[in-house]
Amino acid sequence: MLLELTIYCRGGQGGVTSAKLVATAAMLKGLYAQAIPQFGPERRGATVNAYLRISDTPIRRRSSIKNPYGIVVFDRKIALNSTAKLGIINSPDPIKIAEKTYYLDATRIAEKNSLVYAGWTVLSAPMSGAIAKALDIEFHYLKEAIRMELGEKAEKSIESAREAYEVVLWT
Amino acid sequence: MWDLQGDLQTEGYRNGSRIRVLLTSNEAIAEAVRIARPEVIAAYPITPQSPIVERLANMIARGELNASFVRVESEHSAMAVIHGAATAGARVFTATSSHGLAYMYEMCWWIAGSRLPAVMAVVTRSIGAPWNIHGDHTDIVLLRDAGWIIGMAENAQEAFDMTLQAFYVSEEVNIPFAVGIDAFTMSHTAEVVELWNPRLPERKQAYRVLPMDKFAVNAVTMGKARMKARYDLALDLENSANVIERTDKDFGNHGGLVEKYRLEDADYAVVMMGGWCGDAKDAIDALREEGYKIGLLRLRFLRPFPKKAVKELGGDVLVVDRSNSDLRGVLGIEVSACGIEARNLVAGIGGVDVGVEEFYKIFKKFVDNKIDLGWYL
Numbered sequence: 001m002l003l004e005l006t007i008y009c010r011g012g013q014g015g016v017t018s019a020k021l022v023a024t025a026a027m028l029k030g031l032y033a034q035a036i037p038q039f040g041p042e043r044r045g046a047t048v049n050a051y052l053r054i055s056d057t058p059i060r061r062r063s064s065i066k067n068p069y070g071i072v073v074f075d076r077k078i079a080l081n082s083t084a085k086l087g088i089i090n091s092p093d094p095i096k097i098a099e100k101t102y103y104l105d106a107t108r109i110a111e112k113n114s115l116v117y118a119g120w121t122v123l124s125a126p127m128s129g130a131i132a133k134a135l136d137i138e139f140h141y142l143k144e145a146i147r148m149e150l151g152e153k154a155e156k157s158i159e160s161a162r163e164a165y166e167v168v169l170w171t
Numbered sequence: 172m173w174d175l176q177g178d179l180q181t182e183g184y185r186n187g188s189r190i191r192v193l194l195t196s197n198e199a200i201a202e203a204v205r206i207a208r209p210e211v212i213a214a215y216p217i218t219p220q221s222p223i224v225e226r227l228a229n230m231i232a233r234g235e236l237n238a239s240f241v242r243v244e245s246e247h248s249a250m251a252v253i254h255g256a257a258t259a260g261a262r263v264f265t266a267t268s269s270h271g272l273a274y275m276y277e278m279c280w281w282i283a284g285s286r287l288p289a290v291m292a293v294v295t296r297s298i299g300a301p302w303n304i305h306g307d308h309t310d311i312v313l314l315r316d317a318g319w320i321i322g323m324a325e326n327a328q329e330a331f332d333m334t335l336q337a338f339y340v341s342e343e344v345n346i347p348f349a350v351g352i353d354a355f356t357m358s359h360t361a362e363v364v365e366l367w368n369p370r371l372p373e374r375k376q377a378y379r380v381l382p383m384d385k386f387a388v389n390a391v392t393m394g395k396a397r398m399k400a401r402y403d404l405a406l407d408l409e410n411s412a413n414v415i416e417r418t419d420k421d422f423g424n425h426g427g428l429v430e431k432y433r434l435e436d437a438d439y440a441v442v443m444m445g446g447w448c449g450d451a452k453d454a455i456d457a458l459r460e461e462g463y464k465i466g467l468l469r470l471r472f473l474r475p476f477p478k479k480a481v482k483e484l485g486g487d488v489l490v491v492d493r494s495n496s497d498l499r500g501v502l503g504i505e506v507s508a509c510g511i512e513a514r515n516l517v518a519g520i521g522g523v524d525v526g527v528e529e530f531y532k533i534f535k536k537f538v539d540n541k542i543d544l545g546w547y548l
Contacts, residue, residue, distance in 0.1 A: 032363050039522070
């Protein structure tokens with residue numbers, strides 16, 4: 001089982017961090033994982049990609065992901081044409097971007113928990129919650145992963161991830 | 172047992188005497204350096220190497236690593252600083268990439284010729300012009316003639332293990348050791364690594380000179396003195412293969428100078444080095460399933476060059492290079508020099524993405540006898 005996901009976001013929204021959180025959660029579950037940032041310049045506000053691989057055996061390949069099993073969209077304004085099996089999108093209403101699409105209002109969850117830095121709503125926590133749910137990774141692994149990444153500052157993020165994990169719906 | 176410190180307190184969890192963590196190869200190298208406890212680190216930042224020395228600087232700032240971090244104005248000075256510190260008997264480390272390696276090139280010869288142990292991480296990146304920050308092997312092959320041991324890891328685990336082995340081997344044979352990792356696909360890709368805590372012996376080296384000693388090193392040589400020194404270095408570099416092979420099992424069991432992947436019964440052998448070998452292995456598995464008898468000889472070391480393993484290759488041989496000299500790739504030239512008639516493909520220069528699908532097509536052409544010297548453009 002090798003799952004490959006491409007994350008589409010804007011620089012500053014926490015796409016790379018969400019990949020790292022889910023990869024760590026997968027590792028804690030006993031799986032193998034890779035979290036890959038977009039190589040080269042990343043600019044605030046510009047469209048950037050991050051990549052996530054999860055497997056039950058060691059992952060040897062490290063080239064870019066061309067035909068992802070799943071896509072994750074942090075900003076619904078990022079236009080997409082996908083044939084992916086799985087989609088996860090930050091949107092209050094259902095939008096179909098893949099065969100099976102999970103959707104949630106991650107911005108609202110993040111803002112409710114004051115995850116706003118320098119004017120940017122940071123979505124890594126709620127989006128990681130939605131990704132973990134869609135990939136069947138139990139929440140307690142993600143919770144531990146967020147603790148590992150953020151230490152004492154983790155509580156607001158854990159709450160956001162928990163809410164996202166619970167409210168995310170699919171079409 | 173692990174004494175969990177700093178980042179690792181929050182990043183990892185224990186698995187017996189090992190801890191499993193999600194780290195990039197840059198971070199894994201920094202963790203290995205922490206364990207080796209160098210006394211002097213000097214470096215100048217350059218993409219994609221910078222996160223290695225940033226992490227080390229953090230360890231020093233938090234008091235977890237008792238080392239002097241010397242900030243310098245150039246890579247030439249970085250290598251000069253660790254040369255001086257190594258002369259005085261300090262365990263030393265630096266890291267660089269691309270133009271940084273080119274800029275410190277002169278000092279790389281000085282430290283090797285002075286027979287001083289040192290470890291350097293090289294995050295292999297394209298050299299301009301034209302400008303490019305992405306991965307290929309054109310920088311690290313520059314070190315080929317300077318008298319360094321040159322290793323190339325395939326993943327973060329191997330980067331960690333090889334860095335630890337580098338300190339041991341370098342101090343055993345009095346030759347500096349470069350640990351190579353691929354830019355971004357390794358340096359910035361976080362993956363699962365098992366960290367462990369071997370005990371390295373105390374620093375040792377052939378000689379040392381302290382500031383108060385009335386002793387001059389590297390004076391002008393006359394007659395055959397320089398030639399003799401150069402011969403000794405070449406011979407000892409050749410023989411360092413024995414130390415690398417002998418200690419392989421103590422540093423992760425990665426195969427010594429080479430990793431032989433599905434080569435036992437292979438009619439077709441591919442020769443490569445570096446992080447992209449992971450994709451090549453997945454492509455080889457796909458071809459094996461279709462009945463093609465193909466395998467991979469992954470060179471873990473460029474110096475000492477694994478001549479024995481190359482000479483033992485049977486059947487058809489394809490060398491896939493990520494650096495070139497003329498139209499030929501550098502490994503292609505090295506393999507030919509072992510008396511092997513090999514086909515040679517240059518690919519992936521300047522970070523051009525060559526993954527499983529591309530390797531599958533390349534290898535398919537190879538077994539169908541449709542590939543000769545060429546560039547994968």
